[in-house]
Amino acid sequence: MKRRTFRAEVAHVNRPLGEALAAELGVPLEEAARLVDVGAVYVAGRRSRDARTRLSAGQVVTVVLEEGGQSPLAAAPGPAPTLRILHEDEDVIAVDKPAGMTAQPTEGRVGDSLADRVGEHLKRTAGLVHRLDRETSGVTVFGKTPEATTALAEEFREGRARKRYLAAVGPVALPPQGTIDLPLSKDPSRPGRWRATRAANGIPAFTEYRVLHAGKDFCLVELLPQTGRTHQLRAHLTALGAPILGDKRYAGAAQAGGIPAPRCLLHAQALELGHPRTGAPVRFEAPVPEDLARFFAAAGIQAPSGPIRPLEPPA
Incomplete structure (x- = not known):
């Protein structure tokens, strides 16, 4: 399993989760939003499915980038x-x-x-x-x-x-x-x-x-x-x-x-x-x-x- 974790610093405070994720990963906003949609993103230990969620200072964000050798986007379930x-x-x-x-x-x-x-x-x-x-x-x-x-x-x-x-x-x-x-x-x-x-x-x-x-x-x-x-x-x-x-x-x-x-x-x-x-x-x-x-x-x-x-x- 491959994942990325970051802490919401000043630049992320009150910023939508999707935007912060896109900036951290260096990916388009649409791709970051899809990661949220498929349940690959956790905020403060809880899964978040809303890319519009506003981050608070110090919140830890974890995103699954690969599971079982496959991207969560490629493996997005039906x-x-x-x-x-x-x-x-x-x-x-x-x-x-x-x-x-x-x-x-x-x-x-x-x-x-x-x-x-x-x-x-x-x-x-x-x-x-x-x-x-x-x-x-x-x-x-x-x-x-x-x-x-x-x-x-x-x-x-x-x-x-x-x-x-x-x-x-x-x-x-x-x-x-x-x-x-x-x-x-x-x-x-x-x-x-x-x-x-x-x-x-x-x-x-x-x-x-x-x-x-x-x-x-x-x-x-x-x-x-x-x-x-x-x-x-x-x-x-x-x-x-x-x-x-x-x-x-x-x-x-x-x-x-x-x-x-x-x-x-x-x-x-x-x-x-x-x-x-x-x-x-x-x-x-x-x-x-x-x-x-x-x-x-x-x-x-x-x-x-x-x-x-x-x-x-x-x-």
Whole structure:
């Protein structure tokens, strides 16, 4: 990723963002305005889509000039995908996050975030209480009021929210079910990665898993995280010698059995928690996306659905 950052000095104060950006980058005003339009410009850490915004003294402006080896203008997206709403009431909205979309605006990223899209739907800011990685698809919930957001956040903080993920991994010999109890720490040799090992002073992380299909080309696993750490499932599976297919960061294979894995094939399929108003248990489920569904079809099995089942006690 290539980006440029500058601070609004005297010459920029009260100047429109588009004009200041054009002057800093040495590009035509029209090009600077397009960078703003596609969501490549952040002012004081927040994405700005209005080139007429007046800058204040000291404000930091960041513009993404290249992402994934491509200019944000060349990669300017077409119409955003339709927001897939799984459930909505006066307190909660649950949506199916598409792969490739960030959960919330992140400085240095181009394009809409899921929080942006939900906010547009609600015509106000949505209360995001948990996050999925950019490439991960599936259930994400938002609170529609401050009270609901607080109550939902507490479900996650207190460990009452139960989650079911599905993933496709390479062929590996795993017990039919088990618990991965490996602390997580940042990998100093590979920026952006986490490692699951007892050899470092990491944070506790627990993942229960169930093998749904074990084949010569690939395996399908159901994952029940008991903690919610960054990259937990990706790092835990890598530690077992089974990185998720399509997960480039963790050396996951790009295909298996002749079926392509165009992204990290991890899907947050179900979420169970207490409703913020009534406390009654609710479950939200997101259909398995087409890229992962191909592996279920090739294995000749159905993806899990219904209540999230805990692991059976060992015999």
